[in-house]
Amino acid sequence: MNNLTVTLVQQVIVPNDPQHNLDVFAQSMTAITKTDLIVLPEVFTTGFCAGARNYAEVEGGRAYQWMQQQAAKHDAVVTGSLVVKDGEQYFNRLVWMRPDGSYTEYDKRHLFRMAGEHTRYAMGKERVLVEINGWRVLPLICYDLRFPVWSRNRNDYDLALYVANWPSVRALHWNRLLQARAIENLSYILGVNRVGMDEAEQHYAGDSSVYGPAGELIATSQEAELITVELYAEKLTEYREKFPAYLDADEFILQHSI
Template identity: 65%
Template sequence: MQDLALSLIQTAIEPDNPEFNLKAYERWLVNAGDSDLVILPEVFTTGFSATARAHAEVEGGRAYQWLAHWAKKLDAVMTGSLVVREGSEYSNRLVWMRPDGSFTHYDKRHLFRMAGEHQRYRMGDQRLVVELNGWRVLPLVCYDLRFPVWCRNQNDYDLALFVANWPAARALHWQRLSQARAIENLSYVAAVNRIGRDEKEQDYRGDSAVYGPAGEVLLDAASEEGRFSCVLSAERLTSYRQSFPAWMDADDFELVRR
């Protein structure tokens, strides 16, 4: 297990305009060749709009090809979530694209009912843990952050990442919950959010951040636009878990899915 270099892309998203958005991200990717993992926001091609399904991707389509191109070019994993259509069903799907063009995915489990997301998308029912350079990574999406049981480290991950379109009105929740997930799970957390304003005049302030396993702030992007880099220390993670082994006293449980 070696140190892991992250790049967090925090930028505005043009509603329902995949072509524009994909081109805009490239501004921040051209110098990201020092990364092992590049993290984009939730629904990074469309934003969290009620009409995003009209611009849904299909597996292997334009956004998948774009991710594969940049993963190969940067020799890094590219990840973020997309609106994806399969037959007549739609998912808010995080895609984990590797440099060799292979990929896997995680479908958002907790759909934001206050915006009707549960009526537009199929709910995921499987957690995903992926391996990268010896690190075990748990990728999750936005509203999942509020559900600590789903996020619970069962000694199966080292880094949890959250991609989001999290409004400024609840920025305090985003900050506190992201930090809490790191503390309670003795793991790194990378939380990537957007900035700007959406089609409903709702503001997003970013606050993308990286937290260490004791909750220490390693990166805080505030409301700036750009690519933000952070290197995660494998030695720090190992030593902290050894010196403060709270994981040994964690409760066993069985997750019952509705």
């Protein structure tokens, strides 16, 4: 496992204007020199708005093609979530796009009922793991952060990432839970949020952050900008060897509700 360079892309998202948002993210990404993984926020083409389903992507559509182009251009994995229509259902779907154009998808498990997300989207049922440069990665979406069982490291990941539209009124929760997930899972954790205001005049402070396996804050920002950080494989291995709390973890079986 080699060191991993990650770039978090924190930007304003304009509701109901996918092409504008794609253009803004593409422009901001031109400043990237060399990285392995580029992480965009949740529903980065639309924002978490009431009419997002009107701009739903289809598999292989505009946003998928854009992600393929950006992954090839930067020779890096590009990931973030989209509103996707699949058959007659809509999903909040994370796409893990590789430079060769292949991809893996994860559908958001925990739908944010306080905003009615559970009435508009279908719930994901499968936990997904991906690999990059020898790193095992668990990709998750926003509200998933509140549920430690779903985020639990079963000795099968080195990095968990959360893409989000998490408003500043609950910024304390965002920051504390990201740190907690790092500490309890002995893993690197990164969270990518948005900034600015949404159509409901709800403010987003960003706080896109990277935490180390001991819970130490490595980087954070409240600005519309890129955050590039190197994650150290040797540091992760050494910490797990010195503090192997995972050896005393409780065993459990996760029951999948439908």
